[in-house]
Amino acid sequence: MEVSTWKSGMKMDVNAPMCPSRGVLEHVTSRWGVLILIALRERSYRFSELRRHVGGVSEKMLAQTLQTLERDGIVHREAQPVIPPRVDYSLTELGEEAADQVLALARWTEKRTEAVLKNREKHDEARA
Amino acid sequence: MEVSTWKSGMKMDVNAPMCPSRGVLEHVTSRWGVLILIALRERSYRFSELRRHVGGVSEKMLAQTLQTLERDGIVHREAQPVIPPRVDYSLTELGEEAADQVLALARWTEKRTEAVLKNREKHDEARA
DNA sequence: CGGTATCCGCAACGATACTG
DNA sequence: CAGTATCGTTGCGGATACCG
Numbered sequence: 001m002e003v004s005t006w007k008s009g010m011k012m013d014v015n016a017p018m019c020p021s022r023g024v025l026e027h028v029t030s031r032w033g034v035l036i037l038i039a040l041r042e043r044s045y046r047f048s049e050l051r052r053h054v055g056g057v058s059e060k061m062l063a064q065t066l067q068t069l070e071r072d073g074i075v076h077r078e079a080q081p082v083i084p085p086r087v088d089y090s091l092t093e094l095g096e097e098a099a100d101q102v103l104a105l106a107r108w109t110e111k112r113t114e115a116v117l118k119n120r121e122k123h124d125e126a127r128a
Numbered sequence: 129m130e131v132s133t134w135k136s137g138m139k140m141d142v143n144a145p146m147c148p149s150r151g152v153l154e155h156v157t158s159r160w161g162v163l164i165l166i167a168l169r170e171r172s173y174r175f176s177e178l179r180r181h182v183g184g185v186s187e188k189m190l191a192q193t194l195q196t197l198e199r200d201g202i203v204h205r206e207a208q209p210v211i212p213p214r215v216d217y218s219l220t221e222l223g224e225e226a227a228d229q230v231l232a233l234a235r236w237t238e239k240r241t242e243a244v245l246k247n248r249e250k251h252d253e254a255r256a
Numbered sequence: 257c258g259g260t261a262t263c264c265g266c267a268a269c270g271a272t273a274c275t276g
Numbered sequence: 277c278a279g280t281a282t283c284g285t286t287g288c289g290g291a292t293a294c295c296g
Contacts, residue, residue: 021241029157073247084277105229113149119201212257
């Protein structure tokens, strides 16, 4: 598995990585990207609905993350020309594949969170 | 899948989330966490070796990320009392599980990066 | 070699106000 | 309702220096 193409002496611009897959990976593993993918895997959501379902995300970050994922062809945006406006977000086929992977990771995390918490306690008291 | 326990009107502190699994998820999906897990899944690495293998990471961020993952019980740190110092990093059992999930996601990303790039082009020219 | 400590700039982020 | 615009802050992350 190729992780990097960086060589010492090269100028490394992380936001325009020579390894473009790293950029894609960062989009789907981004803080809100992960939660959006998991939510949309169940069903499509409207903007505000999604904002409520994913707790703690600002309007700005939700819009921004959705735009990024739409540009990547992972999220599909369907705006209906009605008043008041109605916009539905859903996963593309590509997005469903991504969401499956992300969900597997999230499920593992949930299953193992208790173990991680125990480890933190042990580690902290060992240090004290 | 429970994504959030946030309710409107609650004070939401994202760094001490009511849903602790979100914190764990953010550690393993963090920018360098992902790449470290993938590297360590192959074999154990020494500090500088790991730094070279994961291109573009600063000493500070590498140390910081490793400490976080060690505290979570995902990475094992073994320091040998020799001169010059030698420290090896490897995955715990918990870490191997995590790395498997992350690797699956990374593999998917690599397989689909081309498709994403095409989508970006189409999306950008549609906007122009 | 394998870190820690310190400084600091800048992009990311959140809150708020506003618009179609 | 579904965003954009603006602004203020924060904390991520790089650079550098130093230590055991």
